[in-house]
Amino acid sequence: MRAVAISVQGLWKRFGTKQAVAGIDLAIEAGSFAGLVGPNGAGKTTSLSMMTGLLRPDFGRILINGVDVWADPVGAKALIGVVPAEVRLFERLSGAELLEYAGRLRGIPAIEARRRAAQLLDVLDLAPDARRLVADYSTGMRKKAALGSALIHNPAVLFLDEPLEGVDPVSAEAIRRLLTRFVGSGSTVLFSSHVMELVEQVCDRVSIIDQGRIIASGTTDEVRNGRTLHQAFIDLVGVRAHDGEGLSWLGSSSV
Numbered sequence: 549m550r551a552v553a554i555s556v557q558g559l560w561k562r563f564g565t566k567q568a569v570a571g572i573d574l575a576i577e578a579g580s581f582a583g584l585v586g587p588n589g590a591g592k593t594t595s596l597s598m599m600t601g602l603l604r605p606d607f608g609r610i611l612i613n614g615v616d617v618w619a620d621p622v623g624a625k626a627l628i629g630v631v632p633a634e635v636r637l638f639e640r641l642s643g644a645e646l647l648e649y650a651g652r653l654r655g656i657p658a659i660e661a662r663r664r665a666a667q668l669l670d671v672l673d674l675a676p677d678a679r680r681l682v683a684d685y686s687t688g689m690r691k692k693a694a695l696g697s698a699l700i701h702n703p704a705v706l707f708l709d710e711p712l713e714g715v716d717p718v719s720a721e722a723i724r725r726l727l728t729r730f731v732g733s734g735s736t737v738l739f740s741s742h743v744m745e746l747v748e749q750v751c752d753r754v755s756i757i758d759q760g761r762i763i764a765s766g767t768t769d770e771v772r773n774g775r776t777l778h779q780a781f782i783d784l785v786g787v788r789a790h791d792g793e794g795l796s797w798l799g800s801s802s803v
């Protein structure tokens with residue numbers, strides 16, 4: 549049995565009257581490519597923010613390779629890389645400078661940081677834009693630059709919140725291959741996504757979160773249970789949308 553890379557124990561978070569996360573437990577083994585899926589407002593971003601030391605939980609513990617994220621934040625953060633949903637970058641740096649700077653912040657010597665930055669930019673198809681300012685990057689380019697910055701110190705665990713949003717299919721494939729290789733070397737990925745086809749394709753395990761609770765978790769095959777992941781998701785979460793009653797004006801040509 550492989551060691552547990554991400555251990556989440558009894559995680560809770562409330563915002564005012566809203567119970568955003570209501571007692572989450574997870575154990576993700578090293579070398580897993582894990583997906584966290586759920587409808588809008590289910591608690592994915594809140595959970596990932598707590599796991600990565602950005603948002604303090606009301607209750608619960610998160611261990612990364614046995615290091616407690618909230619008791620030893622410096623130790624835990626050395627082990628992780630994070631690509632948040634809303635990427636904030638140093639806009640006045642070029643892509644190459646950004647990655648190199650991320651490497652330097654992680655204590656990597658300048659020459660090595662520059663070498664890794666160039667390699668990552670190349671794999672992420674950003675090499676032609678390496679000298680352009682990040683401020684001028686498109687949404688997808690920003691995601692890729694953020695991913696490069698999160699990988700430069702070769703973290704044991706990589707957390708990504710909606711990593712492929714705004715990324716074109718060719719770049720998405722490059723990212724998929726990069727992450728698969730990363731996981732193949734024994735590192736661990738946990739990412740949140742709405743894109744079931746992507747999760748089904750790349751993840752070996754998946755957890756479905758709804759209203760702050762994990763409602764299904766296991767290997768992708770276990771959760772799918774003979775269905776597509778999309779169908780499993782719909783079956784488990786249920787269809788909550790109204791059928792459009794009261795929208796009789798919508799689509800009608802009369803005013």
Ligand SMILES: Nc1ncnc2c1ncn2[C@@H]1O[C@H](COP(=O)(O)OP(=O)(O)OP(=O)(O)O)[C@@H](O)[C@H]1O
Pocket residue numbers: 563566567568586587588589590591592593594595
């Ligand atoms: N800072 C905050 N203050 C108040 N409520 C918040 C805050 N952050 C999140 N919430 C609420 O907590 C719940 C979970 O939000 P969260 O962003 O974690 O969901 P999500 O699963 O990431 O959703 P989406 O798929 O739409 O990004 C939502 O009801 C949201 O309105």
